[in-house]
Amino acid sequence: MWSWVAHRITGVTLFFFLFVHVIDISMVRVSPEVFDEVVATYKNPVVGLMEVGLVAAFLFHALNGVRLILVDFWSEGPRYQKQMTYGVLVLFVALMVPFLIRHLSHVFGG
């Protein structure tokens, strides 16, 4: 139930980010100066923290999506859905920790 709610919320978040992301990347066709100015906002510490949330949304949505596929297509999937939820959370933390260390040191370390 909570996985289902989180899957929807992260999905909508990623959809709206994609909309913004395609528009900001399209500035590459305006001029190098405008593009570099737009990309500079991504290096702002506040936006840097929002990127952590964005990557967290992606990782959860991707890992939980694999779990959904296993529940749908693997004959033993429904039986182990709960264990797989714990697996999703463990993998989520295992991938988030190295990303947090690296990304935050880039954003705040200069």
Added chain:
Amino acid sequence: MSLQSAPRLATPRSRTRRASNFELNTWLFMRGSGLLLLVLVFGHLFVNLMVGEGINALDFAFVAGKWASPFWQVWDLAMLWLAELHGMNGLRTIINDYATKPHTRLFLKTLLYFSAFVVLVLGTLVIFTFDPCADAASTLEVCRTN
């Protein structure tokens, strides 16, 4: 937790009209595109945020370097189309679930399909028409003629 079996239903004797497989196809598409996106977006985030200087290395020259290679052009094009269609279908499902008035549904879906169209056309054009040397004074390595 015990599994209960569903009550038996009589086999339908006839189909009055041919059922559409649209919802089955979108259901399958969500799973197929999801797996591909897992690889594409993971690679995208790893190369852009984890390797080297991470986010601090991102600028016009970085994009020019990546899109000089057909590999990254195809990668980004596939990611754009799969992600936008995957997200569009996800939002279509959410609108179907929560918007109950016909007018609200029509309005939200029109907005959804219009935004998806804009994102797909704009993104595709940017990938295919990008020219790192459009600026004649460019000092990028790829733009040096001799």
